[in-house]
Amino acid sequence: MFSCWLSRLCGGLSTPTGRVTHLIQGSLSRRLMLSSQRRIPELNSFVARTNTCGELRSSHLGQEVTLCGWIQYRRQNIFLVLRDFHGLVQVVIPQDESAASVKKILCEAPMESVVQVSGTVISRPPGQENPKMPTGEIEIKVKSAQLLNTCKKLPFEIKDFVKKTEALRLQYRYLDLRSFQMQYNLRLRSRMVMKMREYLCNLHGFVDIETPTLFKRTPGGAKEFVIPSREPGKFYCLPQSPQQFKQLLMVGGLDRYFQVARCYRDEGSRPDRQPEFTQIVDISDVFRNTKVGFLQDALSKPQGTVKAICISEGAKYLKRKDIESLRKLAADHFNQEVLPVFPKANRNWNSPVAKSIMEEQRSELIRLMEIQEDGVVLLTAGEHRKACSVLGKLRLECADLLEARGLVLRDPALFSFLWVVDFPLFLPKEENPGELESAHHPFTAPHPSDIHLLHTEPKQVRSQHYDLVLNGNEIGGGSIRIHDAELQRYILATLLKEDVKLLSHLLQALDFGAPPHGGIALGLDRLICLVTGAPSIRDVIAFPKSFRGHDLMSNAPDSLPPEELKPYHIQVSWPADSEAEKSSLNQPYHPES
Amino acid sequence: MFSCWLSRLCGGLSTPTGRVTHLIQGSLSRRLMLSSQRRIPELNSFVARTNTCGELRSSHLGQEVTLCGWIQYRRQNIFLVLRDFHGLVQVVIPQDESAASVKKILCEAPMESVVQVSGTVISRPPGQENPKMPTGEIEIKVKSAQLLNTCKKLPFEIKDFVKKTEALRLQYRYLDLRSFQMQYNLRLRSRMVMKMREYLCNLHGFVDIETPTLFKRTPGGAKEFVIPSREPGKFYCLPQSPQQFKQLLMVGGLDRYFQVARCYRDEGSRPDRQPEFTQIVDISDVFRNTKVGFLQDALSKPQGTVKAICISEGAKYLKRKDIESLRKLAADHFNQEVLPVFPKANRNWNSPVAKSIMEEQRSELIRLMEIQEDGVVLLTAGEHRKACSVLGKLRLECADLLEARGLVLRDPALFSFLWVVDFPLFLPKEENPGELESAHHPFTAPHPSDIHLLHTEPKQVRSQHYDLVLNGNEIGGGSIRIHDAELQRYILATLLKEDVKLLSHLLQALDFGAPPHGGIALGLDRLICLVTGAPSIRDVIAFPKSFRGHDLMSNAPDSLPPEELKPYHIQVSWPADSEAEKSSLNQPYHPES
Numbered sequence A, B: 001m002f003s004c005w006l007s008r009l010c011g012g013l014s015t016p017t018g019r020v021t022h023l024i025q026g027s028l029s030r031r032l033m034l035s036s037q038r039r040i041p042e043l044n045s046f047v048a049r050t051n052t053c054g055e056l057r058s059s060h061l062g063q064e065v066t067l068c069g070w071i072q073y074r075r076q077n078i079f080l081v082l083r084d085f086h087g088l089v090q091v092v093i094p095q096d097e098s099a100a101s102v103k104k105i106l107c108e109a110p111m112e113s114v115v116q117v118s119g120t121v122i123s124r125p126p127g128q129e130n131p132k133m134p135t136g137e138i139e140i141k142v143k144s145a146q147l148l149n150t151c152k153k154l155p156f157e158i159k160d161f162v163k164k165t166e167a168l169r170l171q172y173r174y175l176d177l178r179s180f181q182m183q184y185n186l187r188l189r190s191r192m193v194m195k196m197r198e199y200l201c202n203l204h205g206f207v208d209i210e211t212p213t214l215f216k217r218t219p220g221g222a223k224e225f226v227i228p229s230r231e232p233g234k235f236y237c238l239p240q241s242p243q244q245f246k247q248l249l250m251v252g253g254l255d256r257y258f259q260v261a262r263c264y265r266d267e268g269s270r271p272d273r274q275p276e277f278t279q280i281v282d283i284s285d286v287f288r289n290t291k292v293g294f295l296q297d298a299l300s301k302p303q304g305t306v307k308a309i310c311i312s313e314g315a316k317y318l319k320r321k322d323i324e325s326l327r328k329l330a331a332d333h334f335n336q337e338v339l340p341v342f343p344k345a346n347r348n349w350n351s352p353v354a355k356s357i358m359e360e361q362r363s364e365l366i367r368l369m370e371i372q373e374d375g376v377v378l379l380t381a382g383e384h385r386k387a388c389s390v391l392g393k394l395r396l397e398c399a400d401l402l403e404a405r406g407l408v409l410r411d412p413a414l415f416s417f418l419w420v421v422d423f424p425l426f427l428p429k430e431e432n433p434g435e436l437e438s439a440h441h442p443f444t445a446p447h448p449s450d451i452h453l454l455h456t457e458p459k460q461v462r463s464q465h466y467d468l469v470l471n472g473n474e475i476g477g478g479s480i481r482i483h484d485a486e487l488q489r490y491i492l493a494t495l496l497k498e499d500v501k502l503l504s505h506l507l508q509a510l511d512f513g514a515p516p517h518g519g520i521a522l523g524l525d526r527l528i529c530l531v532t533g534a535p536s537i538r539d540v541i542a543f544p545k546s547f548r549g550h551d552l553m554s555n556a557p558d559s560l561p562p563e564e565l566k567p568y569h570i571q572v573s574w575p576a577d578s579e580a581e582k583s584s585l586n587q588p589y590h591p592e593s
Helices: A002-011 A025-032 A097-108 A158-163 A166-171 A180-204 A243-251 A293-299 A320-334 A352-356 A359-369 A384-404 A448-453 A485-495 A500-511 A524-532 A562-568 A576-583 B002-011 B025-032 B097-108 B158-163 B166-171 B180-204 B243-251 B293-299 B320-334 B352-356 B359-369 B384-404 B448-453 B485-495 B500-511 B524-532 B562-568 B576-583
Strands: A064-075 A079-084 A087-092 A114-123 A138-149 A226-228 A234-237 A304-311 A338-341 A376-383 A417-420 A426-428 A436-438 A465-470 A473-480 A518-522 A570-572 B064-075 B079-084 B087-092 B114-123 B138-149 B226-228 B234-237 B304-311 B338-341 B376-383 B417-420 B426-428 B436-438 B465-470 B473-480 B518-522 B570-572
Touching: A064 A087, A064 A138, A087 A114, A097 A114, A097 A138, A180 A524, A180 B180, A226 B226, A226 B562, A243 A500, A293 A304, A293 A376, A304 A359, A304 A384, A320 A338, A320 A376, A320 A384, A359 A376, A376 A384, A465 A518, A473 A524, A485 A500, A562 A570, A562 B226, B064 B087, B064 B138, B087 B114, B097 B114, B097 B138, B180 B524, B243 B500, B293 B304, B293 B376, B304 B359, B304 B384, B320 B338, B320 B376, B320 B384, B359 B376, B376 B384, B465 B518, B473 B524, B485 B500, B562 B570
Parallel strands: A087 A138, B087 B138
Antiparallel strands: A064 A079, A064 A114, A079 A087, A114 A138, A226 A234, A304 A376, A338 A376, A417 A465, A426 A436, A465 A473, A473 A518, A570 B570, B064 B079, B064 B114, B079 B087, B114 B138, B226 B234, B304 B376, B338 B376, B417 B465, B426 B436, B465 B473, B473 B518
16 A cells, blocks of 8 residues: 555655656645545455445445454443444354354453454344434444454553543553543544644645754753763753744745744743733722732732733632632732632621721722622732733633633634734843843844833843634744844844854854744644643653653653663762662552552 | 634644544544645745745746845846845946945845845846756846845855865855755755654654653663763663664554654764675685685685676676775775675786686686676685675765766666665574574564474574665665563574663563554655765754764864763863873864865
8 A cells, every 4th residue: 555655645746856846836746646535445455454444334235244352341242332432333153053153252341452353244224223323224234253352451441541640541552542532632632733734734735854863062051851872971952942943944945944842941841931811900009008918918029910811600609628729829820829708798708808998999990990799709919020920820710610611701612813923022131130131032023113121121122922712812022033143143142142152053054044934833742732721741642751751651750770771971970869769679560550 | 824724723723622522533533634735925025025036037027026045146237146045136237426335235245145135037148048047038127125144254255165075065064055956956856754743643643752862771782871860870872763662652652653854873983884785696615725815714604705796797897996096995995805706807906816716716706606708806815794784885885986987787776775674583692692692683573484493493483574765775674673571582682692680671562452553764854865866964053063973063072071960960070191182172173084
């Protein structure tokens, strides 16, 4: 099958050493176009099945078929339901004496064993059709059967998988993958990525280019994994993103490049630091004269602000323990205090802080935020960015809580996109606010209207960065890049005080006629999550790592004997307090809980 | 553009949280089908150009256009040739006084600078059309021009690039990528991979799944890069191939899986160990009584053989120094002695060995190999596999030499495919011939007809491995895999004496109803090489590593300060003899020559 197909493919190409220097890309691409939706017959001699389980219909009645699949279900030793990647089909186990051996195989094989059956497609008796099952009008009258592989007792049933702990699901990932939901998610992902490719390659002439994953450390690349080489003391890095290569491809004239790329970020075990996007109301003025300590504190600082969101119908649907868990989330993950305020004064939450909000402030708040009677205000204070982050997160949490109680807040069929633009190019450094750091990365171009401010008021310069938000979740971002070497040098060396030597290859490339260029990167995992409604990106990745970066199935990362490290000229520096851990390395593995 | 497209894509999908448990894959895939060949208008506000350089024809006459591109060529300050990814177009520099500033920009910009021009598409004067150029009937009468980026003096001209040393080309890869040949190779590669995806996904329902690149060391994975984690002494590995994941996906019911995968092989600096496929003639019997030392030696050993190939017209076209360089190649890369034999006795090569071949042996050789008068026989002796490898390589080298002298040996438009089957499942271990090792890998299934020999004569068992060869080059290989856990355990533990604990996750997966399965992997780099006629795989990869695994553009791998290794709990073990090297680490970088 492959060679026949390759032959057809190659035959359609221009002769390779003819070189055809005058052939233009446009005409070549037309010659390469394969007339696409035609079905090509299966020519694979290794395949025993004549059909897939899911494809049989009334139009197949009377056909002799051979099917292979897993035993999904068995009823009273009379019926089997057989499953493959395409769907389910009902199989009738023969009951007559002459077929005793076939019956024995089909009745004794454990669930999830793999069997091959041959037989005839017949209609189900009247009244026994199953309209909910695509193959529900037919069943298979089996003549012969073969047990291809038996299945040991499963740790739990496939259909119960999603109810199990994530650690267990990851440990037995190959079983979890058999579930309807994982099959659906991964196959949908594959088709979505294919549609993206067709759009970019076939409709817009983009070129798909793979860039290296063994590369050099980038400045500030503290989250890049290092890979020792066979040269003493020399290391590769796994790039966090192919952004440098993107730019070099543009310099190289590979206009309209795209790639479905892996990005390696060694996040360690830090919590999700991704701030969520949100709309907020600034209510600092209401509290200018507050006596509440943490509000006072916040407002006394230059970047300090008091922000709030209103949860409509919150007073009706949120319980006290919900509010407490929201406050705990804010405290644990954002180190932020959050205060609930109820429009009705008779709702008293025993919180000393709540009492300190005077009646006057309360009514001003209600007016400003247009709070309905059963609304709840969640209020926080602090540095602008942090206050926004925590409220954005709480807003999503509240929506989840209210929806779990039956409210319809978000239309799951609706995809609302939003572009976020006009980001600042620089931010004050967290550890030293007198210095600047890039808001995104140092290659982002300044907004053309603000270029004159670069030398005088760099903090006021907006960037040409843009983010794409889908239903409140950031799904992508990108920017127009700096193509002028002088400007890039000025920003790196003068404004950001970076060591430009580490980026000399990029600066040199810009000097050799880099065209103006820009791009965007979509977070595929998150996008597929939103489209499938999966609760976690781990549900749209075939073999995800656990929260702590472990592969719970194979137990990676794992220890290596010192002699395997020798070719790479490295040795382990055991921390002083890890001697116990070191000596336990050879003990059996316990997955994290 | 992106959000509009995403919106369209998402709108066409089923509602994500509807979950639709009865929706079958087949109907979903039809709903996802995008009507494909329709052109979608460009809505990108960042793009200044109205057209690409390569697309303009007589049908565009009179149109006002804006083009962006690199200055490819300038003639007498009257014409410019502008280049973009789509092709070339001629631009007429205005000569009248009123357009002096436009003329200045276009005449003073160095070659390979990036300019934007606006003007009218006009026909070339009669007789000045260039039929070899797709845009050769028209030119652009420029009204305004803008210098988007200037280009410093290039280290050499773009069109001369392929003549430069590979090290220089790799160092300035972004310039090399602008050459016609690299653009052609990379764009063809992109289209070929797209065709493969369309064939697999759209015509055959394959599912594209990405498997992890941070994984656990596999037994015998001596060529896997190691990646230290933040847990002391624990390492990930970059997998040599996704073969374990392939199998786990099959166990997980993800039938019809494919992936365009990266394979990481840390080959160190070993020479190419890939034995080439070849046809040969065994002439051991002719030399049973030879007096030539190395032939005697070889034939005295159990696996010893004397093999030869005949180069037709070799005596006419190959020079003495060619023969010597072939012998040197055999000696350097294969440690094999090779002897040329000429049918005409009067051709005396002053070689003491050549003289030792007696007249009788010579004529027997001529008869056996059907040597024509101007043929040359290249003869070698030794272990079967090594003798075949060296002659296979020499055969291809000779073909290159003869073709360089004008002979037409291979039709470059012809793609000849060959399946190689019936490989042995095991080979004797090189270092200990009494023990067995897998000919390919331990997961390959035995040939069904030979299974009974596994317990008695394992060396006689053929495997279900298959290789695909295109024009004499191995472009892919694969196998039917073992799906039975007991058989896999027997082969691993009893026959191969491997530690099965390291593969416990795989053995466990086989126990839970693994279906019979197999696959194939194509070497994409080599395949694209053969199709484009590129001399090296480095000509079909955007950013290849050098022979020694270096990135000559960015200087990777590079040294890292010890504090950056600290989070990974490793330190460098400097070899005793490398103190000099260590101290020179901060010196300027010199690319390897």
